Amino acid sequence: MPFTAKVITTTQWGARAAIQDSFELTRPMYIVIHHTGDPNPPKDRSKGILPGAKQLARETQSFHMDGNKWSDSGHNFLNTTGGLILEGRHGTLNAVRKGFCIRSAHAAQDGERLARGNESPGIENEGNFMISAMGQKQWNSLVELCVSLCSSCDISPENIRGHRDFSNTDCPGDWLYAQISQLRQEVATKLGISMTAGVIKMGSKGTMVKELQTKLQEKGLNPGVIDGIFGEMTRIAIIAFQTSKNLPADGIVGEKTRELLGL
Ligand SMILES: [Zn+2]
The missing domain is CATH 3.40.80.10 (Peptidoglycan recognition protein-like)
Incomplete structure (x- = not known):
């Protein structure tokens, strides 16, 4: 367009x-x-x-x-x-x-x-x-x-x-x-x-993942190395965050999780 x-x-x-x-x-x-x-x-x-x-x-x-x-x-x-x-x-x-x-x-x-x-x-x-x-x-x-x-x-x-x-x-x-x-x-x-194309999940890479990892770290969670690669440590940190917010703990960063993280 x-x-x-x-x-x-x-x-x-x-x-x-x-x-x-x-x-x-x-x-x-x-x-x-x-x-x-x-x-x-x-x-x-x-x-x-x-x-x-x-x-x-x-x-x-x-x-x-x-x-x-x-x-x-x-x-x-x-x-x-x-x-x-x-x-x-x-x-x-x-x-x-x-x-x-x-x-x-x-x-x-x-x-x-x-x-x-x-x-x-x-x-x-x-x-x-x-x-x-x-x-x-x-x-x-x-x-x-x-x-x-x-x-x-x-x-x-x-x-x-x-x-x-x-x-x-x-x-x-x-x-x-x-x-x-x-x-x-x-x-x-x-x-x-x-x-939904913007969902961040296992295997996602890039700036958004780096920001996600930084946010998790700021919230006292451990996403592993801040490397912009969504791996197992990041997934576990997301699940912990989702559990603390009473969200479905699927380890996937959709709209609601993103919003509560302030991303
Ligand atoms: Zn300005």
Whole structure:
């Protein structure tokens, strides 16, 4: 499926030229969800309208370039309270339409957290979602954008993550972070993908297994070596966790186990 989300380009919102002519093309693995920390409606900076959205994009770019000393907007997309989506870093739209992203500056890796955030599209959502919920229009445009990105860049909805998974930050706020499983679900449904494909079990390998093992260890269980390979030790640790939570102790990480583990 091609990229179909409607996006206001850097030219259309009157972006400043970036300091670099172009940015490195990347193969994105995740979609990274942010919040801007700005006021929520009715005090939202964009006022839910097009001129306000364009102005917010210009001001955010200036803040990133003049304040943070970055070469351009740090994010790839800005999703405003009115559900308008604006391109962030120059070249993003062309890149994602071809299945790539461009290196940006929204999710640097801190310590042992996830890597490859800056190689993946970062979506800034206007507002502060520590406590407040997002309005329906903005939520719908976030879902649409994620559907387009998952589809054109071949990103699994399971890999929609919050900024705090990569960096030492509260972003995207407690409320929005807690909605990410819902977001994944809605995106998967629109893509016609069954989330059961994301079940982690004996023989599974990769980043998700590594995160699972880390979570188990944090909870005082012993998954064996944190090697990203789901073996017998990890299975026994899962069974112990499931038993402690009164879940069916099948040693398979499905939706409920995943949720209770905070994965
Ligand atoms: Zn962020």
